[in-house]
Amino acid sequence: MLRNYIRIAWRNLKRNRVFAFINIGGMTVAICVALLLCIAAYHEWSFDQFHSNRSSLYEVYMEEALPNGKTVMGANHPAPLMAALQQECPSVKQATRYQSSKRSVSYNGKTLSRVIGFADTSFLQMFSFPIRSGNINTLRNRDQVLISEETAKNIFGNEDPLNKIIEVKLGQLQKSYTVGGVMANVPENSSIHFDMLVSFSSLLEWYGNESSWSYSSYYTFLQVKEHASVPLVLKQMQGLVNKYMSEKLQGMKRDGVQPGKDGQLLTYGLMPVGDIHFDRRSDLAGIGAFYPWLMVIISIMVLAIAAGNFINLSMGRSFTRAGEIGMRKALGARKTQLIAQFWSESFILCGISLFAGIVLAAFVLPQFNELFRYHFRMASIFSSIRILSGVVAGFLLITVLAGGYPAWMISRFKMLEVLKGKLSLGRKSIFRNVLIIVQFSIAVLLISCTIILWQQLTYLRSRPLGYNQHEVISIPVNSGLLQKGDALSRLRTTLAGDPHILAVSGSNTNMGDGLDGGRNSATYGFDYKGRGVKCNWSMVEYDYLQTLGLHLVAGRDFSREFSTDSSAVIINELMAKELGEKDPIGAELDVIGKFHVVGVVKNFNFHSLKEETGPMTIQLIPGMKPMYIFVRVLPADLPLAMEKVKKAWHTIDPDGEFEGSFLDENIDRMYRSEARLAKISISGAVVAIVISCLGLFAIAVLVIAQRNKEIGVRKVLGASVSGIVTLIAKDFLRLVLIAILIATPVAWYLMRIWLQDFAYHIDVKWWVFLLAGITAIVIAFFTISFESVKAALMNPVKSLKTE
């Protein structure tokens, strides 16, 4: 029986190559896209799930009420918090601090740049980072280090790493560590990522603020005791706020900050470790929680479109196969047997598509990885039982949906009507039309979302930020050079007199995301005329305004001619407003020492455009050791200028890596996740429209075949070619129009929600939807007219004779 089914399915495939191609082709592409996106989503969801204690592990954050009634959340905590948690909160089992940074590591004259994690001893008991060999208690010793297997291999090759001594640069310090143990590599789906692990006390040794409650810079994790509830822990932690942060609380009260909804000015909160990958409150968060969902939704949409084609084609074809179905019934086939037959046909088609889809996925995987910054490998994907069973389950579901429905419908045909050739088409085409509408709604939705995403992304990249982003190169200074501190002056000397170089300056904060990874910023709060003032703070060298092209609106730039400028600051307009001074020049700020304002610059966007720009104070530190050096170059030949800067840099730092980049590249990097969203959306839209059109094409072929006689008669009666094309196209274009009407409000709503994430965003324009709609109609029209023109040009005698 099964062989009979397979045989007939195979013959059907061979006989209807166009339909088979459309079915298999569409399904293959859909499966490939869905597979890749679902794997990506699965990867995102698997983040931090490998910790065996994850149900009792939390990251600590703090919620702080602001004078304007809003609240800010932060996950940076003072160093003594951890000890306080362990000693004063009875429901906390243990806690650890954690911090990581990229440092240069050297051994035997070989220097590598690696991420070093600093953690307390409890870290390894709380988190599941297994140690492969060596001493489990390595973190108890300040001068010992745990390294990952991969790093061990990179540094030591085949030597035994244990008890070898490596040198690590920690700012001004150069520290020697003995390798105490080797750890398993940190899995890719871990939010906490490091190549080496050393004790937290060695970080404190470097920073030296072990007991200060006012310097908040460290992530803190805790493990809740069994049977202890989170609210209980939070209550105990609130006690710490009142005990250790009374000074801050008093300052806030004096500034008139109103308590938040829980009646507190400062509140601790706990984020489950399993969720921090998606939790914006954590600095370790990767992407928004909706990204994996978005990937899954797009997968489902694309699969739905392909399945829609499948159903439409099987249904359409079943009318031509009605005779066979009726005869089988007359020969004694039961309903279940007919369903089994048609289902097995779709099973075969889907099976071929699945195989082809996996092969296709393997081919595009490198591009996919590059596009979305993943490191998937086909072999490791399919070694996961979960993914494998997910694929099988998804596949069965698709065959049931795509093959089951038509099979069930077909089996219900009235046998006699079929045998008499009286099968009506009208009733069934409602379902067909609904499917076409759904397909095109999805396609139009994705097209309009893509256009809006793209507009916003272009806007983010091209909006004037108040400084020169195109002609300024930013160079992160690595730790070794930072220690010497003469990089800026040496670069100035080297580049002096070069006509391509306009100005060189330095700062402790970068603009955008540099190649060294991440951004940094500093905020200071202080009292001005009896009021608390909070502002962003940036320390710079001479020529900063000129280099970045900031516009002075009042006062003057820093100048080497004023010796008093060592205590001078320049503020932006928002800061002037914050101070409440009409003429802020000469105003005295008492922060960490006294500063006087010498100039006011126009507001500029030193943060991402997701945030409103805020008050900013720029402090001059003559002869500072900047962490970032900025070089303004001549716009005439940017690549040449970059080459010159790079060459100059190598004379200063012959061993180090040059990580300089133009500021507009840095700004692009800030919007990586938006760019990624746009890419996902574009690929989804393209695939959706292509598969929908394939389906539309096939339906057009079927409908034209069914209306062959009508077309013939109309031609004999004198209908023109364009008249016939319109006749056929009209029906379909009406469906596409309905799809546009459905998709437009949905797209508008979704995009408005998304745009609200940005402090600066475009307005959604009506013509975007018009454009998306026209695109869909034009593509659909071309798809249909291809077949209908052919039908209209056919000799009518031919179609009439066959009757």
Place this chain on the structure above:
Amino acid sequence: MIQLRHISKYYPVGFGKNEILKDIDLRIFEGEFVSIMGPSGSGKSTLLHIMGLLEEPNQGEYLFDGEPVHKMNEKKRTQLHRGAIGFVFQAYHLIDELTVYENIETPLLYKNVPAAERKSRVADILDRFNIVAKKDLFPSQLSGGQQQLVGIARALVGEPKVILADEPTGNLHSDQAKEIMELFKQLNEKDKITIVQVTHSEVNAGYGHRIIQIRDGKIA
């Protein structure tokens, strides 16, 4: 064998109804060869369809082998289809995608006949109808008469008690028609198969033992 009592069949048309069959009483005995004749639209095909369980009457009782068919459920009807009744159609209704061999084999597949037996039964039939050479051809490669021969072979392979034939020679020229009718006669006499055929032709009707005339939904 077949017993129809007060069978009526009608379709609703507007507010009234279009009566096809009016109060038909008919009895066909085992081993009979009956021809049903009548003008177009007289209801003869509908009568045959009712006998073959392809259509249900609006009123009346139908006993097949003494069993009330009108009270049977779907499953039992299917069993009757499979076991007791063979169909032959005017338009042959062979399955285009299957070869001659596979077409004949299909009813046996639905009856769950074991593979070895299936093979021998299909081979017997092919042999008997002299179409062994054509077993791997597709229906479109055969002439009309040959296709109908395959159609009859397919009806017979399930070893039915009754063959219901709806104008089996309607699409054939007279030589071929004669061949088919001779075959029916032989099946009826040698194999004791009950045959009911609907036909327009007096000649073909003459092969049967009994002619039933139908006019305006009634037996004349």
